[in-house]
Amino acid sequence: MKCLHLPCFLWPCILVISASPSLWAQAAGLVAGASNEARQPVLELFFTNRLQQLPLTNVRVPYDSVYEREKHYEGVGFYQALTNMMPTSSGLPEDGVVLFLCNDGYNPAVPLKTLIREHAFLAMADHDAPKGSHWLPIKSGGLKELGPWYLVWPESSGPSPNHPWPYGVIGVRIASRQSLFGPAMPLLQAHQRGFELYSKSCMTCHSINGVGGTLGPDLNYPKNVYEYWQPAQLISYVQDPSKFRLNAKMPSFASLGEENIVAILDYVKHMQGHKVVPNIGGKK
Ligand code: HEC
Numbered sequence: 001m002k003c004l005h006l007p008c009f010l011w012p013c014i015l016v017i018s019a020s021p022s023l024w025a026q027a028a029g030l031v032a033g034a035s036n037e038a039r040q041p042v043l044e045l046f047f048t049n050r051l052q053q054l055p056l057t058n059v060r061v062p063y064d065s066v067y068e069r070e071k072h073y074e075g076v077g078f079y080q081a082l083t084n085m086m087p088t089s090s091g092l093p094e095d096g097v098v099l100f101l102c103n104d105g106y107n108p109a110v111p112l113k114t115l116i117r118e119h120a121f122l123a124m125a126d127h128d129a130p131k132g133s134h135w136l137p138i139k140s141g142g143l144k145e146l147g148p149w150y151l152v153w154p155e156s157s158g159p160s161p162n163h164p165w166p167y168g169v170i171g172v173r174i175a176s177r178q179s180l181f182g183p184a185m186p187l188l189q190a191h192q193r194g195f196e197l198y199s200k201s202c203m204t205c206h207s208i209n210g211v212g213g214t215l216g217p218d219l220n221y222p223k224n225v226y227e228y229w230q231p232a233q234l235i236s237y238v239q240d241p242s243k244f245r246l247n248a249k250m251p252s253f254a255s256l257g258e259e260n261i262v263a264i265l266d267y268v269k270h271m272q273g274h275k276v277v278p279n280i281g282g283k284k
Contacts, residue, residue, distance in 0.1 A: 041175070041179070042173050042174070042175040042179050042180065043091070043092075043173065043174045043175060044171065044172075044173050044174075045082075045085055045086075045171050045172050045173075045174070046101075046170060046171035047081070047085075047122075047148065047149055047169070047170060047171050047172075050084075050085070051076060051081055051084070051085075051122070051124075051149075052124065054076050054080065054081070054084055056074050056075060056076065056124070057074070057075070057076070057077070058072065058073070058074055058127070059072070059073055059075070059121050059123075059152070059154045060072050060154065061073065061121075061152050061153065061154050061156070062154075062156065062157050063156055063157050063158050063159075064152060064165070065156070065159050065160075065163070065165045066138055066146075066165050066167070067136070067138065071126065071127075071128065071152070072126075072127040072128065073121065073123035073124075073125065073126055073127065073150075073152060074123065074124060074125045074126075074127065075121055075122045075123040075124045075125070075149070075150075075152075076121070076122050076124070077119060077120075077121055077122070078115050078116075078119075078120040078121060078122055078151070079115065079116050079119075079120075081122055092112060092174065093112075093174070093175060093176045095111070095113075095176055095177065096111070096112035096113075096174050096175065096176065097109050097110070097111055097112065097174070097175065097176070097177050097180055097181075098110050098111070098112050098115060098172050098173070098174050099172060099173040099174075099175075099180055100151060100164070100166045100169050100172055101169065101170050101171045101172060101173065102166050102167065102168045102169055102170065103168040103170055104168055104215060105205070105213050105214035105215040106166055106168075106204050106205060106213050106215055107203070107204055107205075107212060107213035107214075108164035108166050108204045108213075109180065109181075109199065109203070110162075110163075110164065112174065114162070118153060118155050118156075118163075119154055119155060120151060120152070120153055120154075121151070121152050121153070121154050122149045122150070122151060122152075122169070123146070123149070123150045123151075123152050124147060124148065124149060124150075125147075126146070134146075134147055135147065135150075145168070146167035146168065147167075147168070148168075148169070148170060149167075149169040149170070150165070150166070150167040150168075150169065151164070151165060151166050151167075151169055152165065153165070161200050161201070162200070164204065180211070181199070181211055182211075183208075183209040183210065183211050183276040183278075183279075184203070184207070184208040184209055184211035184212060184271070186267055186270055186271065186274075187270075187274060188270065191266060191267040191270045193263055194263040194264050194265075194266050194267030194268075194270075195267050197256070197260050197263055197264050197267075198264045198267055198268070201253060201256060201264070202219075202264065205250070206218065206219050207219070207221075207278070208220045208221075208268070208271050209221050209271070209274075209275060209276040209277075209278055210276070210277075210278020210279055211278075215249070216249070216250060218278070219268050219271075220268065220271045220272065220275060221275055221276070221277070221278055222275075224268070224269070224271065224272035224275075225268060226268070226269045226272055227272065231269075234265055235258065235261055235262065235265065238253050238256075238261050238264070238265070239252060239253060239254040239258075239261065240252045240254060
């Protein structure tokens, strides 16, 4: 087990896992030329109570995408939290991607550099919350608790697809893109754009070959959606799931535009020929 230069025994909240060799053996066949890089370890950190013992600071968020207005929070800077849990940051991958682990199965990914550069902040309490509560209820989803941690962007002045606002954050996984997403990456350059769009809009809730969120079903394993859906229906489904299902949890993606949806679906179809047994160690 590699510890990325960290004295792991000192930091019980840090768990370093290596992807299982069998997964990478299969992934190596899937992602051409990427097998060595794929063996880099994935650093998994769970935010324990230790974080709450750090001195808390206050931030003003000019535009919060969940509440759609200005907000004020108490919490810890993301980078400060990270460096506190890891006394040396020398082991962090330069091009690292941070995958947020949320208690509802939502898994957005953000480049580590973006989180540092834009002073992302982990909120643990809302200044506008009613007495006796940490959070203001949110309109959608019926969820009242945004804790234990809620990622906010103090420099954001409006909605942006590159800035997710995950709540219910319990930890993170940090690794190179290849290590995190290898089994879901397309083999052909032609599907790279579809994959990028999919990563931003769909992967937070869906997985491909087990890589991605668990709020929605895996779109490739064991059966690719193209194996049981009429291809022509898939575009309209993604544009507006509520036309197909009552109480659909999946939001409408009509705003992506048909051309982008087609690019995403072409990538999903391409993955039908590249199934990898998911490395999830039992279903959630
Ligand atoms: C907020 C979470 C969420 C996001 C983001 C999301 N989905 Fe879904 N999706 C779901 C859920 C949950 C279902 C299961 C049906 C339902 O409850 O709506 C689903 C169902 C589906 C299905 C049908 C699967 C089946 O087996 O019938 C397809 C296809 C699909 N999604 C494609 C996409 C694509 C493509 C994107 C990105 C453009 C996307 N989804 C983004 C949550 C999401």
